[in-house]
Amino acid sequence: MTHPAPPRDPRLTPARPDLADVALRGLVEAASYVEGVPHRVSAPSAPLRRAPSSDSGIDTEAVMGDAVSVYEVKDGFAYVQLRHDGYVGYLPADALGRAEPEPTHRVRALRTFLYPAPDLKRPNRGHLGLGAAMSAEGQEGEYLRLESGLYVFAPHCEPIAWREPDFAVTAERLVGTPYLWGGRTSLGLDCSGLVQLALELAGLPCPRDADQQERALGQPLPPGDLGSLRRGDLVFWRGHVGLMLDGERLIHANGHHMAVAVEPLAVAVARIREKSYGPVTSLRRLTPSAGS
Template sequence: MPYAIVVVPVAPLRAAPAHRSEMISQLLWGEGVEIVNTAPDGWVEVINQYDGYSGWASLSHLEEVPEDVYHHPATHYLSDWINEVYVNGRPMMVPFGCLLKGYTNNLTAKWGNVTVSLQEKPHILLPTGSPVDPKRLLADAMKFLNTAYLWGGRNVFGVDCSGFVQNVFKLSGVPLLRDASQQATQGTTVDFLQEARLGDLAFFDNPEGKITHVGLLLDDHEIMHASGKVRIDPIDNQGIINADTQVRTHQLRIIKRLF
């Protein structure tokens, strides 16, 4: 099947091939996708190379590339909150954390018929196989603080709970799946909240027992999560308490350690 790379800052990934369909996730600039199906009016069903999530995207947001370009690993990520890149010589502003795939030493890449380049170097090398630095993880997480909650969002202009933690861990070289219920299957279990440390993930369930929320633990009594906006709230053995209203908002289910 054809392969492509996302060539717009953020592209919606929808449940069905229509602009009115629910946005179930987002594709970020520089991410690779595999095209598995087509529909009328320029819609294609794709699988995100990074997390395996599938949905419908507009072909106008993608550039088809050879298989070897698709499989070329990302080596860096854009480290400013907003970054200027050039696509076929024209400027484009893309959000924090977008990956750089197929770049040469002079920070240019060829994605099919599109040439992309950086005029400056607001980029950081992606870690590979090295221990995660909790301080770096926290610094990346803080760039999302006060970002508005957006169902399906995966960037600093709008993010959901699992999109938030997925992106933070991505920048430390730790891949997470897309949804909170999927992420809860990863890592090892931490038995007690009192044993939690910076970087552990806490998962929360609804009255039916389904995991519906995730957040990044800062220690054994504070959590950073996307609920209304990305915020820091207290947590105890029962769950999250909203720091502003003192109302309990989420019921703790399980804690996982990824590194």
């Protein structure tokens, strides 16, 4: 007996009734199939929306240096797939630039400014957040000269291969960051955005949303065994995720505090069970020595 294929996740499937990725020919029905054109995000950050309208909700964010495949540009929006996590949606077309050159550096500071010259007294041209990537052509004094012609303070950056292996350290640095639905920058984060940013800076691929992370990350721990948790473990609810800092404290971006906050796990479990997402659904451990 043959079984029908499971439905494709629309968040990760570049397909509409009128247009789809050529790689999906024969798998999904569409009026036409096109090959994605490589680009990179050239704006400091850009909202990825589920519809080509500024009134549409934000599903996630792309940041400078993110690689994307572009399938269509129309009326100021680009229909794209983000390469790092596969998310599909609409970015502002003016947030995109050439795919080359590839990034050489990544921002390590929570935030840093872009300048028109290697001079801190010049009016800044915007900022980059933690994890943003850019291509540097050289260095003048304490500033990297970017391919765009702008400058960024070099000590705020690291070579692109830099990693923070203890992903809980990255999460702790973001305490107090405001909660933002769909956010994944140091200006605003949601629960899964916090986890994704922390893991990606540790060099660990990570899906975007909490339900995807629950299915894909690490190994399951005995359900309900909250006493066995340690630094780096993930705690999932239906639609929410947090990261353990030790055996008792949870860090998570949440709507109760409207910020990234640290609190006793027992307090969070009781409140979330009663007021929002219900009981804990699973516990996951990424590596045997995470954070050690």
